[in-house]
Amino acid sequence: MDERGLADLLSQFGLSEKEIDTYLAILNRGEAKASEVANDADVSKRYVYSISEELEERGFVEVNDHSVPTMIKARPPSEVIERLNGTIETMEPELERRYTSTDDEIEQFEVIKSRPTVLKRIERLLESADEEVTLTLPASLLTRIQPTLRETLDRGVLVLLLLSGPEAENYPIEQLDGVASAVRVWHARAPLMLTVDRSLGLIAPNDMLTQSNSDSNAISLAQRQLVPVLIGSFLGNYWPVAEELHVERARELPLSTPDFRNAVLQVALHMQQGQDVVATVRGRPVATENGEETIEGEVVGVRQGLVKPATNSFPVENAFTIDTGNRRFTIGGEGAFVEDFEAFEVTLERPDEQDADA
Known part of the structure; x- marks a missing residue:
């Protein structure tokens, strides 16, 4: 099989073209620095760092970020194949269950181990919002999420935003206009909590998003019976003790x-x-x-x-x-x-x- 054929097969397991090029570059070297992989795959060094975390989560590589420079090592192909086979075998009964199920209210839980994946999930959930968002977010991440929050608010969605951590203490008020319906700040390091339309939720420990060496995991859930519990915690425990920093003007009536x-x-x-x-x-x-x-x-x-x-x-x-x-x-x-x-x-x-x- 030539490299193109291998790439086509890897794409069937959800890898994008750039991910495949990066993985094959690592595989060809066995172990390499990010700069070497970036040069071989014709991608940026920053992209290599980002995608290697996701490849590690999927079991394709190991990332040793305790060494200087960070080294990325390909896992033995036999281990990769075994993991892919295990994923398919695990997926089969669930696919069968959902195929024959007539129950629209399916409980969904997902453990997320990668910080980049959590950040992407936040943006994807915000993009899906039609009515209401509650979000507790480390203040240091607001710059990245701002454009998506602005688009969400522009669609007429209610957005209640709580910025947490020491960085929230002197956050520039002028940067908050058009970001959320109401913004509050709390100087303690609160966990990430996101709810969308009372049916989708995401929670993660603060250290997962603010520390590069965290081994914490996030949980994504899609269940109308549980997400209101997160909203209750947000409105009952965090929102009342936080300091009000910004409130949008009342909308035009009707x-x-x-x-x-x-x-x-x-x-x-x-x-x-x-x-x-x-x-x-x-x-x-x-x-x-x-x-x-x-x-x-x-x-x-x-x-x-x-x-x-x-x-x-x-x-x-x-x-x-x-x-x-x-x-x-x-x-x-x-x-x-x-x-x-x-x-x-x-x-x-x-x-x-x-x-x-x-």
Whole structure:
């Protein structure tokens, strides 16, 4: 088999063309410095360092970063083949199970061992967000994530960002405009916690992202029963003790959103400015098992801890009250049980806009 044929086979195991060229360069030398591999594969030295970590995670190479310079060693081909065979054998029963399964709610957990992979996963999850993001991030990593965060916020997604670590202490406020709906800082080294649309999550120890020699792992999960636990921890344990650094301006009304916390934030910001808000809420009376109704009225109160001053009675409480003219209803989000009404979608308008429509 020639080199091209080998490269084609390796591509079937998920390696890109540049990854294949880098791996074959290492394989041809047996053991080499990053600069030598970069020269042979016609890639940058920085790329070799980055991709060698992923190749090590897949079992293709060993990286000895305790030596100076760092040495990259190809694993014996027999070990690589054995690992690839093991991966295929492990994958087969799961593929069969999913092929025959009719259950859409599949539990998904993944252990991530590589720092570059975690950083890529953060960006990929942010790119997938439609409604809501909560993120606790080491402040030193914000520069890398900023462009993706800006794109996420521009799509109308609620983004609550907590920057942690000593680097957060004097973070330039002017660099935060357009990055998140609200930004807080906490000088302790908090773990990375990311949730997207209440269904996807990612958690990692702080040292995995801030120390080059960490042996910690991250966990990615996709399960609607567990991700709200992460959100509760974020809003209940971290967000209240952090210092508020930046809050985006209230969005223009009218505004419709299926994300209840986003609606609560906008209500709070408009009311802080002394502006009246009318809400149309499509949802379910909490006292009923099923059914859907739409109610409408002026917002007369809000209970929240998303922005200061907090007006809620416990950290995860986010709700508002509307007056329909006949009675007042308290409105809560997904899973509401204390409030009168569980909202599926909220439309916020100014009273004068309603009069114009009438």
